[in-house]
Amino acid sequence: MPLKSKYLVFLIFLFFPIHSIFATEPEPFSKYKQIAESKKLWEDRYWILLLHYTKSTLGWESEADSTSFFLAPKGKKNPKEELLSTLNAILSPASSPNPEDKNWMHPRCKFPERTRWLQEELGIQTSDLAPADCSRYEKWISTLNPKAAKIIFASYYMNAPASIFGHTLLKIDSANEDRKDILEYAVNYAANADPNSTNAIVYAVGGLMGGYPGVFSLFPYYIKIGEYNDTESRDLWEYELSLNQNEVLRMTRHIWELGSASFDYYFLDENCSYHLLSLLEVARPTLHLRDRAPFVIPGDTVKKYIEQANLVKEIKYRPSLHSKILQKVRSMNEEERGLYEKIIGNGDIAPLFANQENKNIRISLLTDSLMDSFQFRRMERDPFPNQNENYKQLLLFRSKINTDYDDSKNDPITQSPHVSHGSSALYNEVGTSNLGTFYGFGYRAAIHDLLNTDTGYVPNSSVDYFSFKARYYENTKKLHLEDFHFVRLLSLTPYNSLGKSVSYFVDSGADSSVYEKNKDRQRNALRYEAYVNPVYGSYSLAQFERDAGKDRFERVTNANLEATAGYSFQDEFSPGAKRFLFSVQAGFKGRYNGRYDTNAVIAPQGAAYFVANFDSFKAVLSLHYYAFGIYNVPNDYKAQLGLRYAIHPNHELRLEAKAQRNYNEASFSYVYQF
Numbered sequence: 001m002p003l004k005s006k007y008l009v010f011l012i013f014l015f016f017p018i019h020s021i022f023a024t025e026p027e028p029f030s031k032y033k034q035i036a037e038s039k040k041l042w043e044d045r046y047w048i049l050l051l052h053y054t055k056s057t058l059g060w061e062s063e064a065d066s067t068s069f070f071l072a073p074k075g076k077k078n079p080k081e082e083l084l085s086t087l088n089a090i091l092s093p094a095s096s097p098n099p100e101d102k103n104w105m106h107p108r109c110k111f112p113e114r115t116r117w118l119q120e121e122l123g124i125q126t127s128d129l130a131p132a133d134c135s136r137y138e139k140w141i142s143t144l145n146p147k148a149a150k151i152i153f154a155s156y157y158m159n160a161p162a163s164i165f166g167h168t169l170l171k172i173d174s175a176n177e178d179r180k181d182i183l184e185y186a187v188n189y190a191a192n193a194d195p196n197s198t199n200a201i202v203y204a205v206g207g208l209m210g211g212y213p214g215v216f217s218l219f220p221y222y223i224k225i226g227e228y229n230d231t232e233s234r235d236l237w238e239y240e241l242s243l244n245q246n247e248v249l250r251m252t253r254h255i256w257e258l259g260s261a262s263f264d265y266y267f268l269d270e271n272c273s274y275h276l277l278s279l280l281e282v283a284r285p286t287l288h289l290r291d292r293a294p295f296v297i298p299g300d301t302v303k304k305y306i307e308q309a310n311l312v313k314e315i316k317y318r319p320s321l322h323s324k325i326l327q328k329v330r331s332m333n334e335e336e337r338g339l340y341e342k343i344i345g346n347g348d349i350a351p352l353f354a355n356q357e358n359k360n361i362r363i364s365l366l367t368d369s370l371m372d373s374f375q376f377r378r379m380e381r382d383p384f385p386n387q388n389e390n391y392k393q394l395l396l397f398r399s400k401i402n403t404d405y406d407d408s409k410n411d412p413i414t415q416s417p418h419v420s421h422g423s424s425a426l427y428n429e430v431g432t433s434n435l436g437t438f439y440g441f442g443y444r445a446a447i448h449d450l451l452n453t454d455t456g457y458v459p460n461s462s463v464d465y466f467s468f469k470a471r472y473y474e475n476t477k478k479l480h481l482e483d484f485h486f487v488r489l490l491s492l493t494p495y496n497s498l499g500k501s502v503s504y505f506v507d508s509g510a511d512s513s514v515y516e517k518n519k520d521r522q523r524n525a526l527r528y529e530a531y532v533n534p535v536y537g538s539y540s541l542a543q544f545e546r547d548a549g550k551d552r553f554e555r556v557t558n559a560n561l562e563a564t565a566g567y568s569f570q571d572e573f574s575p576g577a578k579r580f581l582f583s584v585q586a587g588f589k590g591r592y593n594g595r596y597d598t599n600a601v602i603a604p605q606g607a608a609y610f611v612a613n614f615d616s617f618k619a620v621l622s623l624h625y626y627a628f629g630i631y632n633v634p635n636d637y638k639a640q641l642g643l644r645y646a647i648h649p650n651h652e653l654r655l656e657a658k659a660q661r662n663y664n665e666a667s668f669s670y671v672y673q674f
Contacts, residue, residue: 041122092130208266300423458491559593653670
């Protein structure tokens with residue numbers, strides 16, 4: 001049978017009438033029901049896991065949101081009722097209420113893991129089970145032939161809102177040793193929405209608020225490799241689990257059961273990684289991976305797997321197409337690299353053939369690098385001139401030459417997520433400014449800022465979700481909200497002849513600026529008093545002007561929305577660590593507060609970034625200029641210099657300086673990440 005005909009995408013099951021099952025209670029039901037009640041089987045952890053129940057102050061409630069996942073009318077909130085309904089259903093003969101419904105299955109077939117577990121726990125004789133044709137399920141499980149499992153982490157992808165936290169999926173390995181690794185199947189849990197056809201803001205808000213149903217699906221692994229490795233240029237990290245075959249079988253049977261389920265999808269907690277944790281708990285109930293945390297970040301869940309003793313056996317790196325190119329180019333000598341850059345500058349491959357006999361050129365290494373580069377440009381929809389014809393020539397040429405290099409020892413381009421810093425952070429700072437000394441604190445829900453170490457994250461990027469900093473100024477004796485980021489994204493992707501990616505910055509929330517206090521009303525009143533009472537009034541007016549000079553400015557929190565785009569430059573091709581990056585961008589800045597006549601202003605913005613990275617040490621200089629003068633209000637700017645020293649991936653010390661209109665400060669901070 002052709003492989004494609006074996007694609008196993010879960011079928012959507014239709015709700016079937018539960019009341020019909022209760023109408024004909026089978027004889028053995030009473031006996032097994034009595035045993036179940038004596039054991040209070042619905043309180044068993046495994047039943048709780050199979051039905052995805054969680055307990056709150058209001059009682060039990062399943063995280064599954066589709067009625068088709070339950071056999072009892074109140075099964076979503078009643079584990080006992082659902083267990084007894086399941087017991088009754090698997091003992092009762094039943095047929096589809098709609099003869100034309102080809103997807104209908106007997107509960108025994110629809111819920112094979114529930115059936116297996118109840119049979120084991122209650123000692124149900126096979127002859128007591130209702131007769132049922134489960135050939136569809138049996139064909140599905142025999143095709144998978146599950147034996148082992150891997151967690152797959154697809155690295156962070158800054159060009160899609162749903163992927164900036166990374167993504168995890170589950171790979172089921174077959175007992176069939178003749179089946180190639182990429183032909184195995186991968187279980188994916190994702191929001192059932194198309195981000196390409198949905199407004200990005202609407203999609204992001206919908207994902208944050210649980211606006212989309214999350215569903216499980218099954219694909220051949222090579223399709224996901226093509227999607228992540230090639231199309232999106234995301235590295236894959238494969239974590240092989242130590243589950244035995246029985247554990248994998250339990251989990252796989254439950255995956256079949258989830259074909260009828262959907263869950264409200266939330267980007268920050270009930271997401272892809274959260275529900276994979278629940279699958280692992282079904283496989284091995286002694287694991288407690290879903291202990292509640294405010295946010296579930298895919299990279300953090302990978303750390304959970306690593307932290308479990310002996311759960312992860314091996315870690316494998318599968319570089320993206322872009323990373324493969326960089327690995328090859330960085331392994332080239334200077335002459336090879338110069339020739340490579342010359343060819344991809346215009347796509348003319350004639351210099352390759354002209355250097356066939358050059359002893360300093362490893363011709364197969366150069367040819368493979370060029371073929372990958374041609375493929376990458378096609379994926380980027382930015383093909384070279386004569387792309388197809390030249391690519392065919394490269395293929396033909398490569399078929400005639402031997403391999404003259406070894407790439408098995410190339411270093412990964414990115415680092416695995418389990419060695420990254422924690423995604424949440426606490427900030428503690430002390431500083432001085434022209435408004436006086438201040439003490440500050442802050443919090444970041446997720447996941448990474450530009451001064452952090454890049455290990456395990458996209459280099460030179462920032463993804464801030466729900467972060468804020470607050471300060472207490474000694475002079476004013478007031479707590480001030482310095483900034484708040486509902487979401488702040490920064491991507492500084494190098495521009496070169498291989499890829500012409502756009503760098504960007506988006507920020508929404510609040511920031512701070514300094515304004516001169518308006519004391520005209522007080523001043524005019526004192527002037528009038530000095531006129532009618534020259535002796536006392538003049539003294540008061542002089543005192544007022546003296547104090548006003550000391551207390552001339554105040555720091556104000558503004559509602560903020562801004563975005564810029566541009567290009568970044570870095571020497572990506574030379575070997576060794578990438579130390580420096582420069583970026584220049586332009587865009588707009590919107591600011592709202594009561595200090596403007598129009599309350600809100602939207603003005604052009606220019607921005608530049610300079611990053612210097614020396615492992616434990618990192619320096620970032622950012623410059624922003626806001627042309628508010630178009631509204632006849634003063635222009636503003638923000639220049640920031642940050643120096644970071646990482647004591648440990650989760651512990652950082654920072655020295656920072658900032659200058660704005662009418663304001664400057666210097667601060668020292670300690671950052672703890674977890």
